Amino acid sequence: MPPGAPSPGRAVLDAHLVVDRGTFRLDLPLTIRPGEVVALLGPNGAGKTTALRALAGLLPLTDGHLSLAGRHLDHPGRRIWTPTEQRPIGVVFQDYLLFPHLTALDNVAFGPRRQGLDRQRARQRAADWLVRVGLADHARRKPRQLSGGQAQRVALARALAVDPALLLLDEPLAALDARTRLDTRARLQHHLAGHAGATLLVTHDPIDAVVLADRLVIIEHGQVVQEGDVATVTAQPRTDYVARLVGLNLYRGHADGHLVLITDGFTLVTNDRQHGDVFVAFAPSAVALHPHRPEGSPRNTWPATVAGVQRHGDNLRVQLDGRVTVAADITPAAAAHLRLTPGQTLWVAVKAAETRVYPAAAAATNAGVG
Numbered sequence: 001m002p003p004g005a006p007s008p009g010r011a012v013l014d015a016h017l018v019v020d021r022g023t024f025r026l027d028l029p030l031t032i033r034p035g036e037v038v039a040l041l042g043p044n045g046a047g048k049t050t051a052l053r054a055l056a057g058l059l060p061l062t063d064g065h066l067s068l069a070g071r072h073l074d075h076p077g078r079r080i081w082t083p084t085e086q087r088p089i090g091v092v093f094q095d096y097l098l099f100p101h102l103t104a105l106d107n108v109a110f111g112p113r114r115q116g117l118d119r120q121r122a123r124q125r126a127a128d129w130l131v132r133v134g135l136a137d138h139a140r141r142k143p144r145q146l147s148g149g150q151a152q153r154v155a156l157a158r159a160l161a162v163d164p165a166l167l168l169l170d171e172p173l174a175a176l177d178a179r180t181r182l183d184t185r186a187r188l189q190h191h192l193a194g195h196a197g198a199t200l201l202v203t204h205d206p207i208d209a210v211v212l213a214d215r216l217v218i219i220e221h222g223q224v225v226q227e228g229d230v231a232t233v234t235a236q237p238r239t240d241y242v243a244r245l246v247g248l249n250l251y252r253g254h255a256d257g258h259l260v261l262i263t264d265g266f267t268l269v270t271n272d273r274q275h276g277d278v279f280v281a282f283a284p285s286a287v288a289l290h291p292h293r294p295e296g297s298p299r300n301t302w303p304a305t306v307a308g309v310q311r312h313g314d315n316l317r318v319q320l321d322g323r324v325t326v327a328a329d330i331t332p333a334a335a336a337h338l339r340l341t342p343g344q345t346l347w348v349a350v351k352a353a354e355t356r357v358y359p360a361a362a363a364a365t366n367a368g369v370g
């Protein structure tokens with residue numbers, strides 16, 4: 001096992017979550033070490049909420065096991081089950097779910113009270129947490145008197161005030177506007193760095209995952225399709241979903257030296273030499289578009305049809321159909337020069353030097369890239 005890789009022996013969360021919901025099955029091995037932040041990512045319907053609910057004790061496991069800080073919480077094979085309120089878990093729900101009739105202080109004091117602290121001590125701990133999240137002077141406000149960002153901070157303080165072995169964050173920034181999100185993300189990063197327990201962050205947003213998580217676990221159809229640190233996953237995506245998440249074009253093919261056969265009659269030329277089943281990836285910014293077949297250097301050129309155009313930062317992202325689908329990022333000036341219109345035929349050019357090639361190991365055969 002490489003240094004720094006999660007070791008089940010040292011993991012605070014050691015789980016294999018198997019949950020059947022109708023025809024859907026979640027089958028997710030998951031270990032998290034103390035202090036580690038893992039982001040669980042996946043497209044709609046992949047099973048993220050199911051995993052979160054199983055961990056929180058809102059859905060029983062069909063099979064597998066769930067241990068936290070050395071304690072079995074759910075183990076159907078041994079008829080072990082622990083109700084939500086007895087799990088050492090703090091949860092920040094997407095819409096925070098603060099008690100509307102309680103003040104911010106009493107919302108945060110709720111968990112410590114339930115853990116058995118007397119009213120005064122629970123309130124003292126809550127007050128300390130409100131100081132830590134910068135809301136000491138909002139202690140007496142009710143949730144409806146808080147902004148979205150403030151409510152998120154109260155929800156985080158409430159989850160952390162019980163000193164949980166596992167902190168669950170369900171799309172914690174999704175309800176915020178872009179500006180508040182930036183600020184709240186930075187604060188959240190600070191608090192997660194100080195959290196000694198494990199953290200699982202469920203998110204759709206690759207930026208949240210990249211900024212906040214030490215490790216990414218990506219699921220599709222209830223199964224892990226890729227897992228690793230941010231740098232590895234970003235450099236070598238193994239499914240179409242992951243490639244889109246990290247903003248790359250991705251193709252699977254068969255390499256013979258510098259040539260990779262992608263589909264019948266369509267070959268990409270790469271600088272690196274490989275043999276056998278491979279992925280080829282390149283950034284949309286590495287794709288040039290031309291009104292006519294380009295002369296000269298680019299080794300990879302093919303005709304394609306404009307399928308759609310979106311804003312992408314200061315540039316435009318153009319989706320093109322053809323022998324393969326491809327995304328290209330171009331400047332507004334280049335778009336004006338090309339007079340982009342849907343259905344228009346252009347020539348795509350990608351330099352061999354801009355491509356990355358890496359083996360498609362057997363582990364990725366269920367990756368689903370055509």
Ligand SMILES: Nc1ncnc2c1ncn2[C@@H]1O[C@H](COP(=O)(O)OP(=O)(O)OP(=O)(O)O)[C@@H](O)[C@H]1O
Binds near residue numbers: 024043044047
């Ligand atoms: N109550 C239910 N009964 C049967 N199947 C369900 C139920 N709830 C969810 N499912 C199915 O379980 C699968 C996983 O759903 P889940 O909500 O966990 O996905 P998700 O990754 O959280 O998706 P999203 O990003 O859209 O929230 C889906 O295919 C869904 O149709």
